Amino acid sequence: MTKDEILLAQKEHLFPSVFHYYKTPLVIERAKDQYVWDADGNQYLDFFGGIVTISVGHCNDTVNRKVHAQMDKLQHVSTVFATEPQVALAKKIASITPGGQLTKAFFTNSGTEANETAILAARCYTGASEIIALRHSYHGRSSMAMALTGNSTWRLGPITQPGIVHAHNAYCYRCPFGLKYPDCGVKCAEDVDELIRTTTSGHIAGIIAEPIQGVGGFVTPPKEYYPIVDKIIRNYGGIFISDEVQTGWGRTGAKWFGIEQWGVTPDIITSAKGLANGSPVGLTVAKPAIADGLKGVQISTFGGNPVTSTAAKAVIDFIEENNLRINAAETGAYLRGKLEELKEKHSLIGDVRGMGLMQALELVEDRTSKAPAVAATAAVMEAARENRILIGKGGLYGNVIRITPPLNISKTDVDEFVGRLDASLMATRQTAETRV
Numbered sequence: 097m098t099k100d101e102i103l104l105a106q107k108e109h110l111f112p113s114v115f116h117y118y119k120t121p122l123v124i125e126r127a128k129d130q131y132v133w134d135a136d137g138n139q140y141l142d143f144f145g146g147i148v149t150i151s152v153g154h155c156n157d158t159v160n161r162k163v164h165a166q167m168d169k170l171q172h173v174s175t176v177f178a179t180e181p182q183v184a185l186a187k188k189i190a191s192i193t194p195g196g197q198l199t200k201a202f203f204t205n206s207g208t209e210a211n212e213t214a215i216l217a218a219r220c221y222t223g224a225s226e227i228i229a230l231r232h233s234y235h236g237r238s239s240m241a242m243a244l245t246g247n248s249t250w251r252l253g254p255i256t257q258p259g260i261v262h263a264h265n266a267y268c269y270r271c272p273f274g275l276k277y278p279d280c281g282v283k284c285a286e287d288v289d290e291l292i293r294t295t296t297s298g299h300i301a302g303i304i305a306e307p308i309q310g311v312g313g314f315v316t317p318p319k320e321y322y323p324i325v326d327k328i329i330r331n332y333g334g335i336f337i338s339d340e341v342q343t344g345w346g347r348t349g350a351k352w353f354g355i356e357q358w359g360v361t362p363d364i365i366t367s368a369k370g371l372a373n374g375s376p377v378g379l380t381v382a383k384p385a386i387a388d389g390l391k392g393v394q395i396s397t398f399g400g401n402p403v404t405s406t407a408a409k410a411v412i413d414f415i416e417e418n419n420l421r422i423n424a425a426e427t428g429a430y431l432r433g434k435l436e437e438l439k440e441k442h443s444l445i446g447d448v449r450g451m452g453l454m455q456a457l458e459l460v461e462d463r464t465s466k467a468p469a470v471a472a473t474a475a476v477m478e479a480a481r482e483n484r485i486l487i488g489k490g491g492l493y494g495n496v497i498r499i500t501p502p503l504n505i506s507k508t509d510v511d512e513f514v515g516r517l518d519a520s521l522m523a524t525r526q527t528a529e530t531r532v
């Protein structure tokens with residue numbers, strides 16, 4: 097198909113709700129390592145990785161070799177049979193969860209399903225139904241996941257799941273209480289106690305939280321936030337579910353899972369995206385007692401699929417063997433330094449935040465009012481496309497640039513990227529000045 101035929105078919109035959117970046121969708125034809133090429137043959141440096149999914153570079157040779165071999169050996173049998181790839185993956189994951197304590201896995205095909213499974217497990221284990229989620233969060237697109245999500249853009253149609261209440265997130269740049277860290281006493285965390293006492297029955301199944309909110313614009317809580325929240329949740333009989341769909345597998349630097357940066361051991365971790373570098377795998381991994389709480393039987397036709405399980409195990413091994421968690425910390429710190437320098441230069445940048453190779457720029461009209469620079473963010477996206485870099489957009493107001501390159505990029509890639517991002521911010525400023 098030609099590029100125009102693809103764009104026409106996209107319009108005619110996909111749900112109009114299929115969201116895409118840019119005024120005209122970018123048609124991607126192929127990719128390798130940190131680069132993708134569009135249908136016109138243009139090469140882009142990919143610092144978004146298909147929404148925080150390309151952990152080890154596009155079409156990674158080592159991963160693909162193992163996947164191709166598995167495809168020729170055994171492609172599908174379903175979870176009603178036992179296979180080596182599924183259990184080898186589960187065993188590997190069990191060995192790297194915080195404290196080696198989360199040792200039982202259930203595999204599905206997406207982050208949404210992983211979270212559905214986690215909520216079900218929390219409810220079965222505790223016998224309670226009420227769940228705490230966070231404002232500005234994103235947990236997926238099923239009915240339940242949309243009810244958990246704290247962002248109206250991604251909550252379509254009537255929300256039909258009762259018993260979910262939303263706590264304040266630790267959005268220090270726009271503190272929900274108008275306070276300043278650390279004098280605030282981390283009120284947003286302490287407030288969870290009152291939330292439970294006033295908006296639930298006092299008997300909760302647990303909390304679900306993204307350690308760093310992904311779609312929410314990489315909102316990164318201070319170090320006290322999750323320990324305080326964890327303690328409160330347990331006082332009311334609840335368990336802690338860490339949604340690591342974006343923050344897992346070394347993305348935040350040094351640690352395997354984002355929540356480890358706060359020293360909290362969750363009861364359940366959910367993941368997807370970067371786990372298999374683009375192959376569809378959803379993971380719900382739990383402490384054994386919680387997994388045992390799911391009485392009865394379940395199947396997942398594609399869950400634990402031999403090919404996708406092989407991909408996921410190959411990705412984890414690749415991260416481990418190539419020390420990529422350390423690269424995420426070191427190259428992430430280098431990237432962060434460069435982004436702080438851009439902030440000195442461009443008043444459009446109000447905040448720089450994130451951890452490891454998960455960094456964001458929040459764009460504002462001016463630094464005093466902090467009015468979200470929504471139009472300018474869209475303009476930066478278009479300019480970045482012109483400058484041949486891929487970046488993401490997010491935040492409740494759509495004014496946050498999200499930067500999540502593969503974990504195996506180098507400082508040279510960062511220099512190249514930052515130069516082009518600088519040019520994109522400059523072009524946006526010049527366009528705004530011409531309009532005035």
Ligand SMILES: Cc1ncc(COP(=O)(O)O)c(C=O)c1O
Binds near residue numbers: 206236310369
């Ligand atoms: C934190 C988080 N949880 C869950 C999901 C849902 O994952 P999926 O799109 O694979 O269903 C996403 C997707 O963006 C996510 O970012």
